[in-house]
Amino acid sequence: MGTEKITFIGAGSMAEAIMEGLIKKEKWQADLITIKNRSNTQRVDELRVKYGVVPASTIEEAVVGADIIILAVKPKDAHDAVNNIKPFVKSHQLILSVMAGISTETLTDWLHLQNPIMRAMPNTSASIGHSATALSSGKSAMRSHIEKSLELFETIGTVTLVPEEKLHIVTGLSGSGPAYVYYIAEAMQKAAEELNLSEEEAKSLISQTLLGASLMLKQTTDSPIELRRKVTSPGGTTEAGIGKLDQFGVQDAFLACIKRAVKRSEELGRMN
Ligand SMILES: NC(=O)C1=CN([C@@H]2O[C@H](COP(=O)(O)OP(=O)(O)OC[C@H]3O[C@@H](n4cnc5c(N)ncnc54)[C@H](O)[C@@H]3O)[C@@H](O)[C@H]2O)C=CC1
Ligand SMILES: O=C(O)[C@@H]1CCC=N1
Known part of the structure; x- marks a missing residue:
């Protein structure tokens, strides 16, 4: 205490x-x-x-x-x-x-x-x-x-x-990080509802999916790429879905997002 x-x-x-x-x-x-x-x-x-x-x-x-x-x-x-x-x-x-x-x-x-x-x-x-x-x-x-x-x-x-000197990076990564995860949850929720799941059905499935995936990241020694591979059956649904994320450049979008947030932290430090 x-x-x-x-x-x-x-x-x-x-x-x-x-x-x-x-x-x-x-x-x-x-x-x-x-x-x-x-x-x-x-x-x-x-x-x-x-x-x-x-x-x-x-x-x-x-x-x-x-x-x-x-x-x-x-x-x-x-x-x-x-x-x-x-x-x-x-x-x-x-x-x-x-x-x-x-x-x-x-x-x-x-x-x-x-x-x-x-x-x-x-x-x-x-x-x-x-x-x-x-x-x-x-x-x-x-x-x-x-x-x-x-x-x-x-x-x-x-x-x-x-x-x-690394705190700007941390700020853009994990300080703002929960908002990035909520953004993903928000996008998944919109998609689920558009495809006709109810709000409650979607919320329960999405929050548990995010929690389970986070715990896996924390509790296993597997890298995110390895964990992703285990979900992705050849010719299956995940491969098809991730293909769309790649097509829309989502990994590049995350790089740009975090770089911009880091730069903003640097700017905030200079504003005073
Ligand atoms: N919200 C977040 O997720 C995180 C925020 N931070 C940092 O925490 C700080 C606060 O952020 P939030 O809580 O989100 O902002 P906020 O706007 O919710 O709270 C700031 C509070 O400070 C008060 N305030 C302003 N000037 C004051 C003064 N001179 N004396 C006393 N109180 C004053 C405001 O009335 C307001 O209630 C920021 O510098 C932010 O960078 C850091 C990590 C995460
Ligand atoms: O958005 C912000 O500026 C603050 C710092 C990290 C999270 N929230």
Whole structure:
């Protein structure tokens, strides 16, 4: 059980996914988690009722006494958020950013302090304890800060330590990744319904197919190509179907998608 006081600056989708994971898996007590949003008090109240987390009425109240400050605002709001917390931050507090694109060097510049800074790139599957999180340390982070961040994110999924320069790639791959999978599910659902399955029939078959395929990828040593080969009987339905995906260049489309998302992460980092 975590004992540190955590404050979220920004109480949107990602902050909720993390706090939901921490609280539902009983890894952190809700009363150790404080949240501060910019202006949307209705949102803060919703999270208080749903999870029992503690709303802060001022930035000072949110920052003072926190052991870990998690920055979870959109990259465009990052500079503002850091300026707001700056007057109250003490040098021992661990700053943990989940924001896409913004480097620990930029955060240190804005803060004008030598606080330990860690960056994490989780994904929204954190809410059910299945995030694929990548973690990187800034210059002032010490072993203890890396270990604390590992402990926190391991409670909501897997953690891979990567050098910071790889975080743009991770963001485009696994940060955005759940959306790519939902996009595939959406496409399969549309096709199934067009072909006359009911919404419920399609949903149940598709979600279990995706789950089973993901578990196979995780639990066997087979590569995706090998696993695909096992489904594909010569002259069968899969071969016929995949032929169409190849014809439409779907693998190229994924390459273009991930490259564009990585580039966008780089752009977001430069926008401030
Ligand atoms: N949504 C996702 O799947 C993932 C998001 N991220 C990162 O997490 C961060 C947050 O993303 P989301 O939660 O999706 O955004 P969101 O828009 O749902 O939440 C951001 C929240 O921050 C609040 N906010 C804005 N400025 C603020 C300020 N100065 N002080 C306090 N609160 C402020 C907004 O009112 C909003 O509620 C982004 O930087 C994103 O790159 C990282 C991994 C995955
Ligand atoms: O779309 C975004 O910018 C964020 C970062 C990774 C997932 N969502």
